[in-house]
Amino acid sequence: MASGLRRGYNGSLLELLGFRDRSMFANRQQLPCHLLPFFLHDQTAPPVTRDKVPPVRPSFDSYFRRVKQTRSSIACAFRAATACVFIGLSLACHVASAEPNDGATAADQEAYFETNVRPLLIKHCIECHGPDDQSGELRLDRRSSVEKGGGSGPVVVPGQPQQSSLIRAVGYSDLSMQMPPDGKLPPEAIGVLTRWVQTGAYWPEEKDADDAHKTLSPAEQIDAMRQSHWAYRPIETTPPPAVKNNDWAQQPLDQFVLSRLEGSGLQPSEPADRRTLIHRAYFTLLGLPPTYEQVEAFVADQAPNAFEKLVDSLLDNQHYGERWARHWMDIARYADTAGYMAGSRETRYPYAYTYRDYVIDAFNDDKPYDQFVMEQLAADRLPDVESNPQSLAALGFLTVGRRFMNRQHDIIDDRIDVVMRGFLGMTVACARCHDHKYDPIPTADYYSLYGVFASTDEPEELPLLGEPQPSKSYDAFLQEQAKKQKEVDDWLEETRVKTEDELRSRVADYLVYFAQTLPQYENKNVKRQGKRGSLRPEAIKRWQDYLAQYEKAPHPVWSLWHRLAAIAPDQFNDQATAIFAETSDESITQVSPRLLNALRAEPPKTMVDAAQRIGDESEAVYGAWVEANKAEEKPTRLLDDADETIRQELYHAQGPTSLTSEQMVTYLDQGQRNKHNAMIGKVKGVEVSHPGAPPRGMVLVDKKNPIQPVIFRRGQPGNRGDKVPRRFPQVLEHVDGGKPFSDGSGRLELASAIANPKNPLTARVIVNRIWQHQFGQGLVRTASDFGTRGETPTHPELLDYLAAEFMADGWSIKRLQRRILMSSTWQQSSSFRQVAHDTDPENRLLWRMPRRRMEFEPLRDRLLVAAGRLDLSIGGRSVMIHQDAVRRGLYAYVDREDMPSLLASFDLPSPDASQAIRAQTTVPQQALFLLNAKFVIEQAKALANRTADQADVAARITSLYRIALSRDPDSVEIENATAFVNTQHPIDPWAQLSQILLLCNEFAFVE
Template sequence: MRFGKLIWLVSIGFMSTCCHAADGNSDESALGDFFERKIRPIFAKHCYECHSVDTAEDNGHLALDGRTSLLAGGSRGPIVIPGKPEESLLMTAIGYGDPKLQMPPEGKLSATEIEFLTQWIQKGAFVPEYAPTTQKKGKEIDWNEARAFWSFQPLQSHRPPALAPNAPAQQPIDAFIQHELVQHGLSPSSSADRRTLLRRLSFDLLGLPPNVDDVAEFVNDSRPDAYERAVDRLLASPHFGERWARYWLDLARYTDITPSWLKNADQAWLYRDWVIRALNEDLPYDLFVKRQLAADLLEQKSPEDYAALGLIGLSPTYWKELRLAPGVIEVIVADEWDERIDAVSRTFLGLTVACARCHDHKFDPITTRDYYGMAGIFASTQLSDRPLLPSPLAEQIAEARQRVDQLEESLKAMNDKECDEAKKLKTDIDTIRGTTPMFGTPMAHVVEEASIFVLPDGPEMTKLDIRKNQPRDLPVFRRGNPGNPGEIVSRRFIEVLSPSTPQPFVSGSGRREFAEALFNESRGLTARVITNRLWTHHFGRGLVRTPSDFGIQGERPSHPDLLEWLAESLSDNTDPNSPRAWTMKRLHRQMVTSSTYRQSSETTLGVDGSSAGSQSLQLDPENQWLARMNRRRLDVEPWRDTMLAAAGQLNSTMGGPAAELDLPTNLRRTLYGRVGRDEQNDMLRLYDFPPPTSHSPSRDATTTPLQQLFILNSEFVESQSAAFAAAVQQQKPDASTDEKISRCYQLLFQREPSPQERQLSQRFLTGGTGSVDETRWAIYIQSLYGLNELLFVD
């Protein structure tokens, strides 16, 4: 039967009407980011002192601080062979395999550093080109010129272009788009049919397929504002927050599980649920951000808002073996700050500030002083836990739980669990639990105002000293080494985004001042970045195709005036009659009600031999100018949720703790499946779910044989296929086979099957015998689950 399923899956696959090509442009960006984040810091820390342009002549003519010189190698020849680390001279040197060639001479690199270098060479040893820039005069940055870069500029007001009276523009977005189409000799495609539009909207806004009855009602709705009504209904659905929360959680590297030796993340769902609620309530973006960075420091907040601090409270933390030397632990602590700088700067500013840890940023006007000004904020902020209750009850519970944790550690260390002292500890624990009101309240993973200091505490021992409400400024760590401190830098904002010399942050850690600066000093950049993220998810391609890099190395906007207009519209509150500034649902509505969004994705020729989509495919194959809508691959979450919904199995309960996706009883939305940093669920991993180890700006859809094998062999897909088959049979037991086939297509695709599809379906279900084999229904539906029409959205 397995072989029969495979034959059917292959044969019915020919009926698919969608195709997918992976976007290769994101690969180079990702490789460049890997080099800047992982490889260049290693070279800066261990190699540049001897192997830079200034010192190479005396050290084998090997310079690692330039692209050309690095790839050329030195007097021994090239040091890397792309794709072949085992044959690369660099790996021989750092592996200490040759007694005559051991680098760096002061000691072998850590296992993690060697692994990063191995991965770099395996991936092709990519080194990004330096973009030509005139932002430096000598060794100093020309700040006036640096601030003139397009993304650092204040927002500019742009009027939509004027168009001919018969142009199909619905709103200003279309005026900008159609102006560019005319310039490039293109015409917009006609509108997609209503069924396609409602499917597109439903998956975009809710991550779920539309109800069959909703499609029928919309198709037959003759009111002129029927489409806008459908948009407003979907934006008001509580499922909207679930769909868009998942996009945000990718940026925030959300996890439900951390390795067992790390701080437990079992209450991470409180942050996830806060994000869902905030998006459903249309919390303005400025408040959405400020609460995630500094809810504990804001005057206007509720106890529930502390959960927003999970953005930082769920940051990756690294094992600190306190028997190691303080210098080693200092590097680990600095790595944690670095990760938070990277996540925050890329998420909100679209800038890779973390690349300035060891040296001034190689591309952007971001200095090491900027980096350590920001690092001081996170050095003055420590991860903590807090119940979502008012003070002082919250503090009382937190203190009681901390005391219980200490007593349980003491109890665990005792050899004799029945001695008098152990019995007393158990009694004390029970007393604290019983006398503390609401002791068992879930504890959100938050942050608090506290600094960490790494201190020596005896021979070869280290102590971590947490000092509450004592902020600290950090020195510049020369070449990223905490053991080589330079000048101290005040906690502050990034200089190129400040109108003049940035002023020191003086209020606690500076988190609140940093959050305010995002919407004052860098209002334009902050607005452009989030506007571009929303556009990317709706249209399948960003106006800026590097959503987390708006710097020199990032791509320039394809429609700069449109991006400015949208960002200004989002952030503007000068009109007293307009809604409050930064409301994201308003921006969503602007995008999806445009005629640009409503275009067909069709690229085939019509019966008359003409097609705007076909023309644009020839003249603009990447669809940069949006003469048609992009056909897009579903993320794994809506794909799995669609299978559950079609089978009538979807549990739409919102919020609460996560559960393993592999559990047969877990029929909730995929958003509520447990996500871990060290291991991933097979289904998520196969379908391009990003590992929550770091900020993920986008998902790169892949098409692999393993995905089809998963559909063929997955217990989940098989169980949902069986449930779907049983539901179709039970709903109308006396229905004909043809009616049941129609029902399957209606539930999955909200349409009737074509004559060819009916014929092929009948042939499989009967096995050529003329009578239906009832055991084949589940296999038939399993095959439908694997169709491109379910995997892609038109």
Template structure:
């Protein structure tokens, strides 16, 4: 049959034509059919076809879309050729003709030649951005950078504020508390040229400083003391992280150390610090779903939060945007994102022991306990009869005729067999106590080689797998060989009465016994395996029985008190008692050493393999990725895929603290600037990328970052530098020239006044009323009435007492629930990171502040204080009230109006008015 005329024409043309010309033949096809979706204005699926580098790199889902020399394997050809309406391209409009498809096919098969310099557009270099550039050498001063910008607008710095304003401003910014009248008067009267600097040093050295500044960091990472979501159950042991942050600020922990402690505090004696990694909300196991896909999706969300918080807090980058594809604006690839996920792949939400100097002493002893316990257990094993599993050919007929062994025990069971080489052992449960009503449980599976070593331990490199298993805080597969005993560190099958676990050693071993129990602490007796098989994988890869429950006496029930029988050989009784006593003593020490307070700071497990996910879909894993960071920033991490979990977190912390990476220093000093002036030099503090705001003073920001590093990464040094500057010490009074040229005060021609945050408002009220409890640390107070519902209902308290009069940072932070009075003042609900609080003005705020029971209570107490401080004369009471709340004396007119108010409505009414006055509520 002759080919159709068109096909014959194409075939003939191909034979006589030269190589396909990209500019003359290929680009017109792409422009006609592809640019509308994959051109300069739109790049669906991340694919752009008008720029050589982007086109040959490919899109998000099928990269590379053009496989040079292999048209049949090129997704571009597949999509323009298929008849499948769901995948064909273009999805709408005119399809490519056969001649056009054949032309593109030839072009790719010929090598997809795309000459340089012919693109009509240029690829944007995502790395070419101010925030990613190296920090320049130090030049200039803080005030000089501000003055230069002001001069461009014909403006200049305002005069310095008066001393009463300055000391109030200092106290409110650095402490979040107003100064006492006595502190104000002493400062006003101090003629020392360094009086102001002495005030700064005193405030920075006070423990009140850390309580103020820790709150800002907790906002950044969305720290909360409940899990969030629908159930929103408490995390009663999350508060040690809050205390850690307070302490870190008070001690002026160098920033690289601050980073290291929060990512790997378990390596440097700061266990609570890793609460940073798990500060976000998280679903509980019962909220996830039982199928594996639902669990995998929930786990991906957890890891995404860890990467997102780390990226936002330390780098000021929206790393989570690279979860499904390369970042559209910043130099963060999808591979970078999953490399960062691999850093945290061994971190799980949950609690672990909060170590102290005392528990560390026990921990050092623990390092010797496990090997000693293994040796003692191996001695005890030698008194056990060999199992009569006849399938093992090396066993003798005499061995098989031994009396039945004791029944299964909840505490400790020993299955001994003749030494046999293997690299894998499997323990299969066939039936459990209580007629298979429950899933079987094992708290530890120990496997002994002939040298007396427990080679099943994860710390020795053994890996465990199992039939479908529970995955909760107490019951996890990794608990099977972690060297810890008891129900709280156990494995549970998901199958009632049955299940299996398998242990693989790093190399082949000659083994002779296993030791196992349902609960070594002997507190629980349910879920006990009473029928089981122990098998090893032989050289041929088949499973061979080495022990079973068939040669044991029948299980007598949970109430029977069982004990191991003494050896029948009298000469061995003494040695048996000695070995048994040593095992019991060592087990007791091991369990005692692991008790102690707990902290919600994450649990660390061996890191599983990590994979890049196609479009972020857990059901579409692509290539395996190594732990890594953002490849466009700093030096590469160069971590192996099998790098230990802890080493991964340490490496990331060091990468972040490397001065070669300019972002961490820039981001941190911008946060400091924001909380001193009310607005950062970059007003998107968690987004320094190309989609974020440009800095108002880029040179100043870089200078501050360089100074930060040069100072030894001292946060207090930077804060002193800021508050000592003329810029910060300016008057806040407005003038017309400034308002006309810069109404938002972005150029800082005056100090920008602003309302205090919720916490500072509440703390200031308690301070002037004389009720503030300065107790530091420990579990916080609650703003909500107690309840124990499954789904937590957080109803605000109706009354508050002395136990609730601590600083607001010590209020238990409930997610998505607010304090009834101060929650309306733009207080974050810990649902997500809030590095910059909005400042709204609403009727609810005014009504809450004027009518709340808390404010009225403190107004009554303040009135009582005034009577004690100033006596019964209204004029003296008014003077004292103004000194406490505004740090100044009232004018004659103010005294007259206040006396009238007291006369008509009483002294508490005056106190209530002053606690609602703008002068009290604002930083001057």
């Protein structure tokens, strides 16, 4: 049954739903939209047409009667009618899960293997199971050896981790076989290996280079690849080829496409009608549907340049930037959190939204793509940064990635990957542990780039993106921030006063400690403990530094201290008595009479006794001052001059018993520190969550002293090899002359090399990405891998033509978009033709426009548009889209650690790595959401309510179609819908009819 559902199951679905009357299809080539929910649509099979509908079906009326009889709910009717369909889908999904991958391309699988699996095997397994040693006859460094297994047979069963002895061994589930023997791998590493086996244990093919290639030096091999591989060769423009059908080709783009079609004996499809074109253009450029009025106005506009005007208006529309920013955010692995972090550390990126808003503005402003590249890598180093501080938000491209438990090597690896795959289509990260297996990327190139990003830091305080603009919201933010900060300051001041009181009342404890630690006493294990508890380490350091200042200078207290501290222990009694008796020595005559008299009255026998006595006298003075301040009239000094001298010492601003607020923070104990952090968190919370808080950029800054990178052998930081310069990859050294980077970290030089017009990859890669989102597939289908393992272009001359024109047009993405949309190629219909399909089943030659299903964000947006609830405001903080949020889908809060299942079910890509192409799955969760989710049902009710003021049934049905599908219903649709809503239902039939419209193919697919 599963295979039947995956191919041409539409007729069976009609049987399930109970149709038999063919007359209902008389006026429409394809089935009416409400017969087939989009999530059961087979995109690869030709559409069901009226001539393929089986002749015997129950009538449309009988279907609506069935709806009434099935628990009085249209959702229940769909559940009952498609129950076996869901079973079939589940079976199909189960079968698919046993395949070598779960929808990922070979390039994705290879990237996962080279980035995650091979490094684990090298680190933990190769020493005992590699080329030098094969313990248990098992070798784990080659595909053929892994397939063969060891002495006890295969260790990996693709798709079945439970049956794979490798997984049992690393999981320590088999007591007789636990690997590595010196300790169990961390759970994250076991998860990597388990996922690898579960998804088919993909291992790239290993091919030996030919003998001639083996004789070349590494530099010669790179040079040979530079000359032979299409992507590394300079962009070349060739004249558009001659074609037979010159009338069809509106521009050179069409000639390149038509030449390939004619050479294969094919012809392009007929032009799409105007209704199709406007829907396609709106979806492609805005991700929003046109209104009924906009469709009718365009259809009625007979001007030759009507479509040209439409395209220009859409490119100028402020929502254009939102649509295309979402595409770029997949590449930039955008998320609002850092991913899992140990402990209770904050994982939120409070200012990630500023990067998303920067990208929106960049597309809306048609920022030249070379400048777009430069700002995302080095905005802080560009000359206009002071006049354009908003550009600092662009650096979020580097900083919004996953944080890998703060493992810096992995964070840098992620940044290398997103830059090189995102801008250049180069899988440089595969060279982290060894030279790239297929592409001319030695490990030295990887660590050259590693040195660039290792030479950067993220500042503690992120910069404002310009001066905040005065507003009520900003004023409210300042007031709330000041309120929370005052709470912190008041508590800290209260704590500071108490701590100073403690320090002044424990002078003896600290002085005794220092007396005990004098070198001549040879006390090696003196505890930091006084009569009244532990001594503060910070206070010990302050006392130590303070006492050292008066080792030679006269002082009313500490001159005497240093004289006594210099006496040998066995001579202390005699020498101390002699010192107290002196009357002419300045170091004695300036000593506070109170201290001197106290020591003369009963001379101390040891330095510890002297320290105790000096401390006691100081504490007595402190006590006298406290008592004096209890009087109603506060004193300004102590009456006794000798006491006042000591008091001034205790309250000296630079003394060890006085603290500033900043110093107080370092004195906090663990409990106080937790409270202080919590209060600071509330201040930060206002800064990151208050609607009036000014935006800040998630920036990087260059370190003062750049890092000298070295190669990590086998990717291990502890196994250091040769030094390498920070520089651009050698295969592209002709771009910048191969000079080592010398300006700070090298980010600016790296950005300049990527944005250099001589770079053969940059323009090709972005042009291909734009083409991919216009046609559903790129001219190069491996959009982030232009290496030797990636696919070659289907139309290489066209790709180079567009890349050259793109640069000649000032790197303008809007001009590129306009060029594509105005082509006959893009304006073809999506009609299926069997002959063309037999020749080119994957439509690589572009004989028709591919039919495409909307991604989740525009689909959800369209539901809200139909309900009249979509909030079209632009920019700002992310929202919890799985809750009752009505903003556009690209503003969804993306939590790496807790991705809403709704987003994952509808193929929102993982933000853990750069994603070039979204998977497009058909799974039961999608159907269940659209049939039963409260969100969808509420939008259906809201759609019905928008027409509730219309008493005429036919007029109301027409309004529903106009709102939901931007067209009028035909007579059959009005007739059947009228029959349905006129039948008594316990649930509002208008809401049910509205939901049918929201579930149909026409609503969710773009022709």
